[in-house]
Amino acid sequence: MSAPPFAPAAVRRAGWVAFATACVHVVFGAIVRISGSGMGCADAWPKCRHPDGNTYWFPPFDHPQIVIEWTHRLLATLLLVSIVGLVVTAWRHRGATRSSGAAAVLPAALTALALGLGAAVLGAVTVFLENPAWATAVHKVVAASLVAALVAALVRAGGFGAARLAAQRAGGALATAKTARGALVAAGLTLTTILMGAMTAKTPDAAIACKGFPLCGEGSLGGGAQHVQLTHRVLAYLLVLHLVGLAISVAKRREAPVLVHTARAALGIAVLQIVLAVGMLHTNFTVAAMGMALWITTFALWYLARRAGETDALDSAPMRGAPIRPAAQVGARLGGVAS
Numbered sequence: 001m002s003a004p005p006f007a008p009a010a011v012r013r014a015g016w017v018a019f020a021t022a023c024v025h026v027v028f029g030a031i032v033r034i035s036g037s038g039m040g041c042a043d044a045w046p047k048c049r050h051p052d053g054n055t056y057w058f059p060p061f062d063h064p065q066i067v068i069e070w071t072h073r074l075l076a077t078l079l080l081v082s083i084v085g086l087v088v089t090a091w092r093h094r095g096a097t098r099s100s101g102a103a104a105v106l107p108a109a110l111t112a113l114a115l116g117l118g119a120a121v122l123g124a125v126t127v128f129l130e131n132p133a134w135a136t137a138v139h140k141v142v143a144a145s146l147v148a149a150l151v152a153a154l155v156r157a158g159g160f161g162a163a164r165l166a167a168q169r170a171g172g173a174l175a176t177a178k179t180a181r182g183a184l185v186a187a188g189l190t191l192t193t194i195l196m197g198a199m200t201a202k203t204p205d206a207a208i209a210c211k212g213f214p215l216c217g218e219g220s221l222g223g224g225a226q227h228v229q230l231t232h233r234v235l236a237y238l239l240v241l242h243l244v245g246l247a248i249s250v251a252k253r254r255e256a257p258v259l260v261h262t263a264r265a266a267l268g269i270a271v272l273q274i275v276l277a278v279g280m281l282h283t284n285f286t287v288a289a290m291g292m293a294l295w296i297t298t299f300a301l302w303y304l305a306r307r308a309g310e311t312d313a314l315d316s317a318p319m320r321g322a323p324i325r326p327a328a329q330v331g332a333r334l335g336g337v338a339s
Contacts, residue, residue: 035065035068174253269293
């Protein structure tokens with residue numbers, strides 16, 4: 001089986017632009033939360049209300065919180081524009097040969113656009129409700145889903161190692177369903193841990209409730225705030241242990257190198273995040289951006305393994321009496337052509 005062609009380079013470039021913009025927006029969202037700038041533009045949306053009482057599209061940048069919140073909104077607008085660009089580019093190339101993969105990128109791009117619009121509406125609701133804690137958690141879910149949709153679009157276009165994985169699979173490298181199941185559990189644990197991290201950041205005193213490591217130790221605040229952070233920590237520990245087992249098992253099964261490297265990268269990011277968190281026990285800082293990086297990596301691992309598993313199913317179809325499929329068609333499945 002030969003490695004399949006993927007979407008045209010223009011589609012991949014548009015996908016990377018949208019994904020990079022989404023990552024910058026996520027990082028800036030963490031800055032908004034850390035700096036307490038969520039209400040930097042007061043109760044106005046989409047305009048920004050200045051302390052002088054007026055609302056502006058381009059307010060006077062004489063307050064740090066206004067600068068941070070307004071920049072965050074600008075990045076949200078740029079993200080929507082970049083996703084529209086991806087949708088348009090995928091649509092324009094949909095008429096290419098089906099083996100190009102452009103047709104398969106379009107549904108994921110449209111999903112990302114819908115989530116981007118939903119995030120904008122949720123942002124308005126959050127402002128009007130004065131930034132409640134539950135809105136932060138919901139916003140996290142929407143942001144993570146949007147980033148995941150862009151990762152899916154890029155994998156279908158050949159990004160995130162999908163093209164290399166297709167070549168490695170063509171050369172006989174393994175890709176088992178066990179890896180897909182393990183990566184799915186890792187992605188689910190990661191998202192749950194991120195949500196608990198958001199609740200820890202928003203719950204009063206939870207971010208500074210635990211003074212020790214790995215548990216809370218002496219001098220901790222106790223009460224509900226401590227339980228919130230301790231729950232977040234326990235989830236993080238479970239996630240690291242699961243990723244250790246996943247990285248070892250993927251390597252022992254000698255699966256495709258792309259899957260092995262991605263599993264190890266996820267473990268490395270998780271360990272680094274815990275190391276950074278330990279070093280910041282006495283600060284109110286957050287490593288939310290690292291959590292999103294781990295979500296991206298675990299989701300990409302699951303999506304790559306899942307699509308490779310679909311290729312395995314097509315490879316074994318003749319053994320079950322199904323029609324024999326040409327090698328190019330089997331390879332194109334990994335590129336996301338068939339749905």
